[in-house]
Amino acid sequence: MTEKKTLKRFASVFLASSLIVGALAGCSSSEGTKTEGGSSSSSESSDVIKIGANLELSGAVASYGSSIANGAELAIEEINAAGGIDGKQIELVKVDNKSENAEATNAAIKLATQDKVTAMIAPATSGNAIATAQIANQYKIPTVTASGTAPNVTENEDGSINDYVFRTCFIDPFQGIVAANFASNELSAKNVAIYADNASDYAKGLAASFKEQIEANGGTVVAEEAYVADDTDFKSTLTRIKSANPNFIFIPGYYEEVGLIVKQARELGIDAPLMGADGWDSPTLVELAGAEALNNTFITNHYSSQDPEETIQGFVEAFNEKFSESPNAFHALGYDTVYYIKDAIERAGSTDGEAIQKALAETENLSLITGTFSVDEKHNPVKSATVLEYVDGNQKFNSKVNP
Numbered sequence: 195m196t197e198k199k200t201l202k203r204f205a206s207v208f209l210a211s212s213l214i215v216g217a218l219a220g221c222s223s224s225e226g227t228k229t230e231g232g233s234s235s236s237s238e239s240s241d242v243i244k245i246g247a248n249l250e251l252s253g254a255v256a257s258y259g260s261s262i263a264n265g266a267e268l269a270i271e272e273i274n275a276a277g278g279i280d281g282k283q284i285e286l287v288k289v290d291n292k293s294e295n296a297e298a299t300n301a302a303i304k305l306a307t308q309d310k311v312t313a314m315i316a317p318a319t320s321g322n323a324i325a326t327a328q329i330a331n332q333y334k335i336p337t338v339t340a341s342g343t344a345p346n347v348t349e350n351e352d353g354s355i356n357d358y359v360f361r362t363c364f365i366d367p368f369q370g371i372v373a374a375n376f377a378s379n380e381l382s383a384k385n386v387a388i389y390a391d392n393a394s395d396y397a398k399g400l401a402a403s404f405k406e407q408i409e410a411n412g413g414t415v416v417a418e419e420a421y422v423a424d425d426t427d428f429k430s431t432l433t434r435i436k437s438a439n440p441n442f443i444f445i446p447g448y449y450e451e452v453g454l455i456v457k458q459a460r461e462l463g464i465d466a467p468l469m470g471a472d473g474w475d476s477p478t479l480v481e482l483a484g485a486e487a488l489n490n491t492f493i494t495n496h497y498s499s500q501d502p503e504e505t506i507q508g509f510v511e512a513f514n515e516k517f518s519e520s521p522n523a524f525h526a527l528g529y530d531t532v533y534y535i536k537d538a539i540e541r542a543g544s545t546d547g548e549a550i551q552k553a554l555a556e557t558e559n560l561s562l563i564t565g566t567f568s569v570d571e572k573h574n575p576v577k578s579a580t581v582l583e584y585v586d587g588n589q590k591f592n593s594k595v596n597p
Contacts, residue, residue, distance in 0.1 A: 257524075330358040427458075
């Protein structure tokens with residue numbers, strides 16, 4: 195889903211992290227340790243395949259990272275019970291990046307140099323995932339983000355590809371297009387407003403793709419406003435939006451702010467349909483906004499637990515049995531990420547990083563819980579999106595949209 199806040203202090207963090215990496219690389223001469231520019235073969239003879247999980251287990255977006263971890267744990271439990279990967283059991287090595295870029299970088303270094311993982315589940319948010327890309331490339335450790343939806347997680351600004359970084363989620367431009375088409379075709383939206391976090395690449399990317407598509411559909415953007423992450427009072431901006439009289443408002447952002455925005459919008463008498471993307475997907479959203487305020491709101495997401503497809507319902511039942519709750523999209527993406535890595539290791543016939551990387555890039559028609567996908571040249575899965583509606587605080591399956 196997504197990058198959280200901005201890559202603040204990234205330059206200084208990256209410099210510091212580079213020094214750490216250099217120091218660790220200089221000490222990594224013992225047998226079985228991953229060295230700079232190469233990967234160890236020690237895992238070839240081990241009875242265990244270590245998969246690192248660099249996730250937001252505490253901090254601002256702990257809901258995302260914890261959900262991905264639970265989904266991954268269920269997948270690993272199933273795989274190990276069925277004999278593992280080529281007879282080897284999977285061990286999940288979790289590190290809490292505390293929802294911070296610097297901690298995400300340090301966690302990646304630890305997983306690469308100390309834990310010597312075969313592959314990594316990258317952070318949930320795009321910003322944190324981007325902060326780990328250099329480590330993945332340097333140590334040739336295949337890394338998959340479950341929910342980092344910003345295009346520049348896998349593709350750099352100069353067009354180069356982060357060779358060892360992949361994802362199981364679709365990217366933001368696709369979500370923005372799906373939202374705009376849903377607004378035009380299903381809600382007859384003509385005069386729309388956009389209210390986005392201007393410090394978030396995730397929100398800005400969604401806003402840009404939504405605006406382009408809604409205008410292509412014949413709609414008009416009558417108001418375009420911005421907020422800043424960690425804001426709590428949105429009423430003055432919402433009042434300006436209300437005065438523009440939109441019949442639809444697109445609010446790409448994260449649940450922490452969005453919950454308050456929805457609550458305050460309804461308090462101001464804004465009854466137009468509101469829509470966002472996967473960043474809304476957290477139980478905390480309902481707590482912040484209130485169930486009634488969320489009526490007539492919609493999101494694009496990666497899957498729905500109410501999708502009647504047999505494999506999805508099997509996953510929902512298994513997850514509910516283990517965790518006593520219905521799985522959200524982040525649970526499903528964490529689950530799928532492990533199976534994506536498993537499939538690549540099996541096709542590679544090896545735990546060598548370069549072989550797994552090649553298999554990940556060559557993935558075709560892989561059927562998982564959040565959809566069947568093939569991987570494109572930018573390491574993005576080409577897959578469907580789901581539209582959900584909130585009804586009395588619960589997500590209801592609306593429709594599935596193919597790419």
